[in-house]
Amino acid sequence: MQNIVERLLNGDRRALARMVTLIESEAPSSRRYLAELHQHTGRAHIVGVTGAPGAGKSTLVTRMVRGLRKRDAKVGVIAIDPSSPFSGGAILGDRIRMMELAGDPNVFIRSMASRGSLGGLSSSTRDVVRAMDAAGYDPIIIETVGTGQAEVEVMRTAQTVLVVVAPGMGDDIQAIKAGILEIADIFVVSKADKPAADQTVAELAMLLSLDSNRRNASWRIPIVKTSSLKEQGIEQLIDSIQQHRQYLQESDMLAHRAHRQVRSELQALILHAVSNSLNAEVNEEEWKTLIADIDSRKRDPYTIASELQARIGLKTQRQ
Amino acid sequence: MQNIVERLLNGDRRALARMVTLIESEAPSSRRYLAELHQHTGRAHIVGVTGAPGAGKSTLVTRMVRGLRKRDAKVGVIAIDPSSPFSGGAILGDRIRMMELAGDPNVFIRSMASRGSLGGLSSSTRDVVRAMDAAGYDPIIIETVGTGQAEVEVMRTAQTVLVVVAPGMGDDIQAIKAGILEIADIFVVSKADKPAADQTVAELAMLLSLDSNRRNASWRIPIVKTSSLKEQGIEQLIDSIQQHRQYLQESDMLAHRAHRQVRSELQALILHAVSNSLNAEVNEEEWKTLIADIDSRKRDPYTIASELQARIGLKTQRQ
Numbered sequence: 308m309q310n311i312v313e314r315l316l317n318g319d320r321r322a323l324a325r326m327v328t329l330i331e332s333e334a335p336s337s338r339r340y341l342a343e344l345h346q347h348t349g350r351a352h353i354v355g356v357t358g359a360p361g362a363g364k365s366t367l368v369t370r371m372v373r374g375l376r377k378r379d380a381k382v383g384v385i386a387i388d389p390s391s392p393f394s395g396g397a398i399l400g401d402r403i404r405m406m407e408l409a410g411d412p413n414v415f416i417r418s419m420a421s422r423g424s425l426g427g428l429s430s431s432t433r434d435v436v437r438a439m440d441a442a443g444y445d446p447i448i449i450e451t452v453g454t455g456q457a458e459v460e461v462m463r464t465a466q467t468v469l470v471v472v473a474p475g476m477g478d479d480i481q482a483i484k485a486g487i488l489e490i491a492d493i494f495v496v497s498k499a500d501k502p503a504a505d506q507t508v509a510e511l512a513m514l515l516s517l518d519s520n521r522r523n524a525s526w527r528i529p530i531v532k533t534s535s536l537k538e539q540g541i542e543q544l545i546d547s548i549q550q551h552r553q554y555l556q557e558s559d560m561l562a563h564r565a566h567r568q569v570r571s572e573l574q575a576l577i578l579h580a581v582s583n584s585l586n587a588e589v590n591e592e593e594w595k596t597l598i599a600d601i602d603s604r605k606r607d608p609y610t611i612a613s614e615l616q617a618r619i620g621l622k623t624q625r626q
Numbered sequence: 627m628q629n630i631v632e633r634l635l636n637g638d639r640r641a642l643a644r645m646v647t648l649i650e651s652e653a654p655s656s657r658r659y660l661a662e663l664h665q666h667t668g669r670a671h672i673v674g675v676t677g678a679p680g681a682g683k684s685t686l687v688t689r690m691v692r693g694l695r696k697r698d699a700k701v702g703v704i705a706i707d708p709s710s711p712f713s714g715g716a717i718l719g720d721r722i723r724m725m726e727l728a729g730d731p732n733v734f735i736r737s738m739a740s741r742g743s744l745g746g747l748s749s750s751t752r753d754v755v756r757a758m759d760a761a762g763y764d765p766i767i768i769e770t771v772g773t774g775q776a777e778v779e780v781m782r783t784a785q786t787v788l789v790v791v792a793p794g795m796g797d798d799i800q801a802i803k804a805g806i807l808e809i810a811d812i813f814v815v816s817k818a819d820k821p822a823a824d825q826t827v828a829e830l831a832m833l834l835s836l837d838s839n840r841r842n843a844s845w846r847i848p849i850v851k852t853s854s855l856k857e858q859g860i861e862q863l864i865d866s867i868q869q870h871r872q873y874l875q876e877s878d879m880l881a882h883r884a885h886r887q888v889r890s891e892l893q894a895l896i897l898h899a900v901s902n903s904l905n906a907e908v909n910e911e912e913w914k915t916l917i918a919d920i921d922s923r924k925r926d927p928y929t930i931a932s933e934l935q936a937r938i939g940l941k942t943q944r945q
Binding site: 310338339341342343345346349359395406490562566569570572573574577578579582584585588592595597598599601602604607608609610611612613615616619620621622 | 647657660661662664665667668678687740822881884885888889891893895896897900901903904907913914916917920921922926927928929930931932934935938939940941
């Protein structure tokens with residue numbers, strides 16, 4: 308009998324599902340398996356899909372998966388957006404469309420909780436991407452709500468980031484400007500059948516023309532209009548993603564992004580270990596005493612933190 | 627000449643401003659000062675204001691500050707929302723209103739960057755709250771965009787959380803359900819002059835009636851309508867905040883929340899120290915080599931993370 312790593316590398320869906328469960332439950336074995344899988348990764352293109360709630364991300368992802376299947380791709384989907392039908396939220400119609408996809412052996416869908424510890428989300432997303440990549444899924448689509456830091460962090464895992472904007476969400480343009488613009492590689496104006504769509508396209512185009520800080524001026528961010536009602540835009544969107552992938556490979560951007568991601572992954576892994584160390588060193592009873600002392604102003608948190616650092620062995624930096 | 631701690635405790639604004647700068651620049655001295663200040667804190671009521679971009683948070687905060695000043699409160703404001711005029715974003719009119727407030731010696735406004743490391747935001751927010759608290763500001767209002775994990779984390783610093791919803795943002799009700807409901811103590815329906823306001827109030831009331839998981843059923847979440855156009859609702863809102871503060875003091879909720887916050891603060895302080903340790907142990911050249919080895923699949927991140935943990939002294943847990 309083959310072990311889980313071998314089975315996963317052979318594309319066994321149940322082995323992959325099991326691995327994802329191990330990752331999510333933070334089983335110690337998952338790290339060993341992932342260490343073995345690592346050398347078999349780096350093939351998949353990772354596509355992030357983000358945007359405000361109600362922007363139409365889930366419908367778009369569903370249609371993207373169908374379009375990619377027509378081109379014979381083996382597609383992975385990770386849904387972190389809590390309002391996504393992929394995560395069990397949202398409306399019945401969306402969920403039914405998703406169920407259709409889930410029956411396809413060449414589509415692997417997994418939803419992940421957006422709760423949990425702060426670094427935990429991007430870290431487990433990265434691990435699940437790694438497992439899907441090793442199992443031969445390409446591309447891998449990550450869907451998330453894009454406004455928060457944790458979600459922006461997750462989007463950094465992606466190589467091509469789609470920011471989805473629905474027409475008439477004028478206020479959101481401001482929000483995009485603030486946080487999302489710098490990570491967008493492609494803009495998608497969803498619900499393009501709505502009259503306000505052209506206005507939204509114009510606003511985005513203006514926003515892009517004003518942004519002189521683009522890190523990589525060599526990639527001109529396309530604005531793609533899609534409509535599920537009129538069944539428009541998906542082919543063009545998939546082409547745009549493909550063009551961006553090619554651009555990344557031909558420029559040095561792919562390596563640049565990979566380096567940044569590896570570094571943040573290393574840090575996340577270590578912080579996670581620290582958190583485990585703390586839980587092993589300080590029991591509930593002691594936490595209560597420490598907290599009560601701080602709360603009653605008998606002691607201060609900075610001094611106690613220094614003591615705990617010493618107890619988990621952490622070298623203290625000269626200041 | 628008095629030192630910065632004494633001057634701050636005497637309410638010297640320049641000393642407070644200097645302290646906030648030290649906190650934001652992560653000066654080692656700030657920890658020593660904050661350790662001293664800690665015993666003088668715990669008096670201020672901390673009010674979080676959150677909601678989607680465009681919900682009208684900034685206008686609301688401006689009006690709240692004016693209302694609180696009428697009641698002779700000394701008010702602190704921390705703005706983390708990047709689209710807030712307090713943070714330098716947003717439209718001119720808002721910014722002018724804010725400038726008026728900033729001229730009042732009993733109002734202290736500080737905006738903070740929502741970038742930076744993940745735990746860093748809630749950690750430095752907490753430190754700035756501590757400094758304002760010690761300087762006699764009460765209440766202290768924290769304004770942030772409420773959808774992301776980092777922002778939710780920041781909101782946990784607050785004792786009373788206002789969730790602001792504008793009429794006609796129907797899609798956002800879904801988002802609120804997913805992430806924000808559990809931290810809301812008061813709902814504010816802004817722009818109540820709009821015809822859709824009553825509908826939004828009804829939807830929120832329904833949402834609340836459906837939520838059987840309320841941790842503290844003894845507090846009935848009020849829904850307060852405000853309108854800057856009609857100058858309505860602010861007095862009622864300030865009263866509701868006051869009632870919630872009283873409720874927290876009379877129930878055991880205040881202690882409960884304080885304990886949870888102290889614990890997460892301790893963890894954040896320690897994680898931050900780890901991050902500093904790593905930067906001291908591994909220089910840029912070595913980071914590059916490690917990252918290149920992982921990127922080329924020569925080595926895997928999990929093994930390298932274990933080695934780095936050993937080098938910063940961290941005890942390894944048996945698994």
